[in-house]
Amino acid sequence: MQRKWKRIAGYLLLAGLAGALAVGGINSTVLYGGRAHIRQSEEVQPAQAVIVLGALVFADGSVSHMVQDRLLTAHDLYRSGKVNKILITGDHGQVEYDEVNTMRRYLERLGVPPQDIFMDHAGFDTYDSMYRARDVFQVKDAVVVTQRFHLPRALWIARQLDLEVQGVVADRRAYYGAEYYDYREMAARVKAFGEVLLHRRPVFLGPVIPISGDGRATHDEPR
Numbered sequence: 473m474q475r476k477w478k479r480i481a482g483y484l485l486l487a488g489l490a491g492a493l494a495v496g497g498i499n500s501t502v503l504y505g506g507r508a509h510i511r512q513s514e515e516v517q518p519a520q521a522v523i524v525l526g527a528l529v530f531a532d533g534s535v536s537h538m539v540q541d542r543l544l545t546a547h548d549l550y551r552s553g554k555v556n557k558i559l560i561t562g563d564h565g566q567v568e569y570d571e572v573n574t575m576r577r578y579l580e581r582l583g584v585p586p587q588d589i590f591m592d593h594a595g596f597d598t599y600d601s602m603y604r605a606r607d608v609f610q611v612k613d614a615v616v617v618t619q620r621f622h623l624p625r626a627l628w629i630a631r632q633l634d635l636e637v638q639g640v641v642a643d644r645r646a647y648y649g650a651e652y653y654d655y656r657e658m659a660a661r662v663k664a665f666g667e668v669l670l671h672r673r674p675v676f677l678g679p680v681i682p683i684s685g686d687g688r689a690t691h692d693e694p695r
Contacts, residue, residue, distance in 0.1 A: 502661040506624030526562020526571035561595030600674040
């Protein structure tokens, strides 16, 4: 009996080691595959749009520091003429929580014309955002802005979906809980790898709204 349990323990140890190696390999593939496409702002080649990935916003209409820095970075790229349009993508799955309109209003206060702001209301995660950028908004080449911990995964997903993307790091300060985000990202990379491998479809798609048109077609609030 003791020999049997030792054999089982050995199998479990081997399975655990194999799992750890798989997770490590996937993380390296996504991390280094995405990092290869990160650029400094001044090195960015002109593109159709900048894609701004959503994150926490507040009920009073303010944005978290992470979102603010993403929007400011996108605005800098837009103002410099590197991109013609801004695609903001995030969670608007509930009436009481609306990332995209909060982000749009912030950009408009910075002086971005409404017609140049496209809103993706169903960017529930990074994979959905990139898939919908390609299929709904007909984006072919873009600059992606988000924080350093998140950017390689976003770029890797986009590249796997045949989007020609460059990335710009949006970090402008130290963020509370940064270590947590680094650890969480390890699991998120494995999830992204599985989504790409399985060709998962987004939660929602919908009619085509070309990024070359008027962004106000995506606005759901009366002006």
